[in-house]
Amino acid sequence: MSQSIRARIFATVAASAAIVAALSPVAPAQSARDFINVVGSSTVYPFTTTVAEKFGRQGRFKTPKVESTGTGGGIKLFCNGVGPQHADVVNASRRMNASEFDTCRKNGVRDILEVRVGYDGLTLSESKRGPVMNLTRKQVYLALAKQVPDPANPTTLIANPYTSWNQIDKSLPATKIEVLGPPPTSGTRDSFNELYMEAGCRTYPWLNTLRGQDEKRFKRLCHTLREDGAFVEAGENDNLIVQKIEANRNAVGIFGFSFLEENMDKLRGSKIDGVEPTYETIASGKFPASRPLFIYVKKAHIGVIPGLQEFVNEYVSDKALGEEGYLSDRGLVAQPKSDLARTRADVKSLKNFAP
Amino acid sequence: MRTAAETQERVRAGLSRRYRAERRFRAYGMAAIAVGIAFVLFLFGTVFAQGLSALRQAYVQIDVFYDPEIIDPAGNRDPDDLVVADYQSLVRASLRERFPTVEGRPALRELYGIASSAASVELQRRVTADPGLIGQRERLWVLADDTVDMFLKGKVSRSAPEEERRLSDTQLGQIDALKSQNALKLRFNSAFFSNGDSRDPEQAGVRGAVVGSFLTLLITLLLSFPIGVGAAVYLEEFAPRNRITDLIEVNINNLAAVPSIVFGLLGLAMFISFFGLPRSAPLVGGLVLTLLTLPTIIIASRAALKAVPPSIREAALGIGASRWQTVVHHVLPLAMPGVLTGAIIGMARALGESAPLLMIGMVAFIVEVPAGVLDPSTVLPVQVFLWSDLPERGFVERTSGAIIVLLLFLIVMNAAAVVLRSKFEKRW
Numbered sequence: 001m002s003q004s005i006r007a008r009i010f011a012t013v014a015a016s017a018a019i020v021a022a023l024s025p026v027a028p029a030q031s032a033r034d035f036i037n038v039v040g041s042s043t044v045y046p047f048t049t050t051v052a053e054k055f056g057r058q059g060r061f062k063t064p065k066v067e068s069t070g071t072g073g074g075i076k077l078f079c080n081g082v083g084p085q086h087a088d089v090v091n092a093s094r095r096m097n098a099s100e101f102d103t104c105r106k107n108g109v110r111d112i113l114e115v116r117v118g119y120d121g122l123t124l125s126e127s128k129r130g131p132v133m134n135l136t137r138k139q140v141y142l143a144l145a146k147q148v149p150d151p152a153n154p155t156t157l158i159a160n161p162y163t164s165w166n167q168i169d170k171s172l173p174a175t176k177i178e179v180l181g182p183p184p185t186s187g188t189r190d191s192f193n194e195l196y197m198e199a200g201c202r203t204y205p206w207l208n209t210l211r212g213q214d215e216k217r218f219k220r221l222c223h224t225l226r227e228d229g230a231f232v233e234a235g236e237n238d239n240l241i242v243q244k245i246e247a248n249r250n251a252v253g254i255f256g257f258s259f260l261e262e263n264m265d266k267l268r269g270s271k272i273d274g275v276e277p278t279y280e281t282i283a284s285g286k287f288p289a290s291r292p293l294f295i296y297v298k299k300a301h302i303g304v305i306p307g308l309q310e311f312v313n314e315y316v317s318d319k320a321l322g323e324e325g326y327l328s329d330r331g332l333v334a335q336p337k338s339d340l341a342r343t344r345a346d347v348k349s350l351k352n353f354a355p
Numbered sequence: 356m357r358t359a360a361e362t363q364e365r366v367r368a369g370l371s372r373r374y375r376a377e378r379r380f381r382a383y384g385m386a387a388i389a390v391g392i393a394f395v396l397f398l399f400g401t402v403f404a405q406g407l408s409a410l411r412q413a414y415v416q417i418d419v420f421y422d423p424e425i426i427d428p429a430g431n432r433d434p435d436d437l438v439v440a441d442y443q444s445l446v447r448a449s450l451r452e453r454f455p456t457v458e459g460r461p462a463l464r465e466l467y468g469i470a471s472s473a474a475s476v477e478l479q480r481r482v483t484a485d486p487g488l489i490g491q492r493e494r495l496w497v498l499a500d501d502t503v504d505m506f507l508k509g510k511v512s513r514s515a516p517e518e519e520r521r522l523s524d525t526q527l528g529q530i531d532a533l534k535s536q537n538a539l540k541l542r543f544n545s546a547f548f549s550n551g552d553s554r555d556p557e558q559a560g561v562r563g564a565v566v567g568s569f570l571t572l573l574i575t576l577l578l579s580f581p582i583g584v585g586a587a588v589y590l591e592e593f594a595p596r597n598r599i600t601d602l603i604e605v606n607i608n609n610l611a612a613v614p615s616i617v618f619g620l621l622g623l624a625m626f627i628s629f630f631g632l633p634r635s636a637p638l639v640g641g642l643v644l645t646l647l648t649l650p651t652i653i654i655a656s657r658a659a660l661k662a663v664p665p666s667i668r669e670a671a672l673g674i675g676a677s678r679w680q681t682v683v684h685h686v687l688p689l690a691m692p693g694v695l696t697g698a699i700i701g702m703a704r705a706l707g708e709s710a711p712l713l714m715i716g717m718v719a720f721i722v723e724v725p726a727g728v729l730d731p732s733t734v735l736p737v738q739v740f741l742w743s744d745l746p747e748r749g750f751v752e753r754t755s756g757a758i759i760v761l762l763l764f765l766i767v768m769n770a771a772a773v774v775l776r777s778k779f780e781k782r783w
Binding site for chain 1: 721746
């Protein structure tokens, strides 16, 4: 008896689930969306989410949804088309390039607003208890490239022979070279290659001329990092790198300025070309390794997705982006006043982006 | 031919060697278990050591005056005005009252930094719920800022030089003063369980992720359990044995071993691009996880059905039951404990899964707690992933706190599996 009841219950559940299964795929496509959809860079994510939360708390519009997809993946989603099923804003830790812009146009995303939101300093940091590092980008390149110019004959490349910093330059400490950094899939790694490795590479004239002639070869020579343990891929997670440096006083870590600022009691930013990474040196451009951060806004969605214009206005407001704004509390380095004024003018006139 | 005595001699000679071999084998087994337990203890130890402090949170007591001039200058108690009023300034005024000697913008900014920005939201909530508060005074506990929280928990050292701390010497003095007045202390962190995500560690909670996980698993269970059990019953009890069913069986076994990210890509192409379902929705997450858990459930259910003795089927058929009746009335109820175990193991795997959900956009910053299966949402493992990558130090303990919640969720599910199994278990 009880078994047949159980069987009947089972049959009912099965039948109802089958109905759900049959119905769910034909649920209507999103006809309208009442929240803003942001995708893109994980570097800009901490800042955009802050703006999104403040914006949502004002109560006029729903809190925007911010997805962390990486810059490249975000731009792909953003450029997929116009309509509520596509993203409205993309976070980018670099400028959108021409081929991405072409894809956008092909898919009907013609009018894009570019908003520069500030800078991120890419720092090398060491433990407070470890030796003080005063590096140049050339030294960073020599320490980390897989192949480096032979000191005896700089136009030929040899496998990287350096194992401790003082072999590169007498002024550096006699500790083992050990640098922890992000994996190749990370946008931070791209920035590191560009800001440190390429800059160091180009101090050699023949490599600098190679850049114009054979860009592919130049990139292969300058971007390939050592695989013999001197450079350690520590994963995408910057907090993990912070913890590892704390534990190993001779190691150097690569991460964004906001992580350094949050852990000033444990870490010290290495001087690069004689400049210490601080808020001021990054904002003024004195610190050699800083990169601009952007958001791109789909103009066709302004006025369609509720609150999009207001969200962008909030992002560039003094409250957020000013020198004492809440984004600078989060470690975003604000742009100089004149640049900020230009950014605001662009937002106001909804200037069209062209790469 | 050996004599009996010779045989005995040979056996005796080898005996101690065989005993030794057995003792060695047991030692290996015990060592393996000890290593396993050591790892589990280490994992739990670090997670709990870091995460338990997330259960407590610094609160600061403020005497707030609901100034009608600020909240409702027009005096008409218009609900729209009450929502947008500047509650931040009420919090600031009450902090100024407590430290009347603080002057100058930078010093005041530091003082204001003691209370969380969530304090003004709390005041707004109270006033909109009860406009009668306007013009009154109230003493209440509000969230303190995450830097204060970290300091009270001893995660920021007082001995560090001032420029390397996130708190200045004056702030430390104010914190000490508040502590001696009993107006600043660690209390149970209810916000951690009642709030959705936030960029302020002190306001961030797991509720959004827990509800998201629950909705996603509900969809997964509703779809994968009936489909999985149905497929298993058909394949085991009704299907003819031929090439096609062999092929199906091989494929099911292969699917169980496919990396989960592949199901994420499939879900992205099928459910989002083709059917046009919204990104980041628990419905899509549930559909993807259904694909993931189906093979597990089918395989476990078939094994459970196979384990039912043939005598049960023969007896049922013998007294005139149809094959359908035999299966539904006798075989399936007897196989139920095994089927349920399989289903719950599949569900537990789905609960801990994050990779396929990254593909369908569930790795997102979502403040509002989802109300339905089409709302954007995230799930617990993804929340752990997101928090682990944020610079604020308060998120380190909250990451571990979220892991603890995830573990509790798993323990509850596994306990349910044990209870269900012992309830339905039949022995013969």
